[in-house]
Amino acid sequence: MDCVQLRIPPLPQLLTVGHSRWTVGMQHFERIFQVYDLLMVFDGTLHMSENGIPYSINAGELLLLEPGLSHVGHLPCTETTDIYWVHFKHDAPCQKMPVKQVAWSTRIREGTDYDLTPAEQFLYLPKYGSFEIETLKKVLDDMLRLRQTLTMEYAVDMQVLFGRLLTVLQSGLRMERKGSRSYLVANKVMTYLRAHLANPFHAGRMAEELHFDEDYSARCLRKHTGMSPMKYHHMLRMEEAKQLLIYSDRSLREIADIIGYTDYNYFTRIFKRTIGVTPSMFRQASAQYM
């Protein structure tokens, strides 16, 4: 896997973050962009070319488009495609290199009272490849939420979140270096569970569709998330439920139904066990901060 090396400080500057669902037939227009455009796909497949090199970005994969190059969607989407993007600016020139050449253990010289400029440091971001869905999604959603009500008071918070995003992406590169097969299997399980959020969880069916033994895939997921597939499935549903409780006025019964619980009594029980408070208490508490 290749990565992009950026000289820091200063850190890249965030321009904007966004999220959209592309429908079948949509295709990116041609352009030469003067800033970095990080595309992350959570569902479906996005087809993008950079200077004539075609990339098919599947669910759980990202592509970092570099400034000054020609970008175009060389094929239309063939299924509904869930995309997040982040535009950022970085004035220092970048260098592309294989991840295995990154000297992760190189010590950075400590600063002294006599230094007027910081020691040479670098940030590494993946060019194209898979990412850790859960962690990245959480940071991106936090950024989007904050963007909706961004004031000077929270400007620094947004920069901190962007820094967190860069950290997660770089951590992913170190994971990639390990070439962990179990990580790839776990990622497939996470993608599957997210895509089947509203459906009842059935380990056998999942194993059949992913072509892995159900016990093996569960082990891989547990290794990287600490959760069994069913727990992970509940966790995803609870995250969705939290959003609906905060940002909608739907009843618990409706919310339970939307996220796939036929028995809303059961939903409230799971919610309390996972989050620590009942759904109604959570909604009341959230309302105080809105």
Added chain:
DNA sequence: CTATGCACTAGTACAAGAGC
């Protein structure tokens, strides 16, 4: 890495009741 067997835990459905 993958498969199997078994004990146990967690998921699920139904019912009842509390609070507004």
Added chain:
DNA sequence: GCTCTTGTACTAGTGCATAG
């Protein structure tokens, strides 16, 4: 009457040990 919580019993899924 509606919304939400809690009790209970049955079932399916999970964790763990073991082996190929």
